[in-house]
Amino acid sequence: MKSLLLFLAGLLLGANVVYFLLVRPRPLPEPEAAPAPAAMAITKVEAPAQTAGSHPLSPAVATTPPASAATTRPMPSTNPAPPPQAPAAPAGTTSPAAPATAPPAAAAHAPGHLLIPVAGVAANQLQDTFGDGRGGGERAHEALDIMAPRGTPVLAASDGKLEKLFTSVPGGLTIYQFDPTRTYAYYYAHLDRYAPGIAEGSQLKRGELIGYVGSTGNASEDAPHLHFAVFVLGPEKRWWQGTAIDPYPLLGGR
Known part of the structure; x- marks a missing residue:
């Protein structure tokens, strides 16, 4: 009886071993390692050089243009071309001097155009005091x-x-006329008094009475005179x- 039990036990154990061997999962074969890829050759492609003006939005750059760049239409310059220069004078010759520009007074007034503004004074009686020193030489007249x-009429x-019409410390009673x-102003100073009826804004005529010679302002009492100035406005x-x-x-002075 004991032997029979041992036999059955061995038979059952063997059957289990056979069953385990038949149904256990088989391990999958390991995949073969893929061969390392060959190193890729990277070729650097240089972009074609772009010359200034080859594209309307391209900035002007200093590059050496290719041989075909001679047919490229350049971008129009924003700076105007300089005016053509006059041809140089031949060696040994001199260019004529440019004419001197006339001063504004000479262009507007020929000598003698203005009336001497003090009645009874002739042109040959005038003394040119323009540019003389005044105030101990500190200023020019x-x-x-x-x-x-x-009291001599001023015209x-x-x-x-x-x-x-203005009263100033140096000029005394004065008149400014345009x-x-x-373009020009005429200045009459050191007047003793104004002519009756004159007023600012009135239109004066050549030779019209406007005042009288005096010594108001910084003029000497014993040397009455008209201080007459012309200046470009x-x-x-x-x-x-x-x-x-x-x-x-x-x-009309000479």
Whole structure:
């Protein structure tokens, strides 16, 4: 009986071993390692050089153009071409000097155009005091002093508008007159008094009475005279500001 049990036990154990061997999963074969890829040859492709002006949006760059760039239409320059230069003078010759530009006074007034603004004074009696030293030589005299007895009539040197009646410390009673083109101003100073009826804004006629010779301001009492100045107005047309010019040749002085 014991032997039979041992036999059955061995038979059962063997059957289990056979069953295990038949149904157990088989391991999958390991995949073969893929061969390492060959190193890829990377070829650097150079972009074609782009010359200035080959594209409307390309900036102008300093590059060496290829041989075919001669047919490339260049971008129009934003800077205008310089004007053509005059041909150089042949060796041994000299170019004629450019004509001197006439001063503004000479262009607008021929000598003798203005009326001498003091009655009874002739051109040969005038003394050119323009540029003389004043104040101990600290400043230049920018006018013409026309000596005459006190009370001598002062006349408008030209047509034009009476721009300003003004009383100043150096000039005393003064008159500023603009010429019709408002290019020049005429300045009359040291007047003893104004002529009756004159007013700022009135239109003066050449030879019209505007005042009388005096010595108001910083003029000497024993040397009454008319201080007469002509100056070129600036673009602002300020009656107190301008560039003085010599009135002497404009009054017929030689």
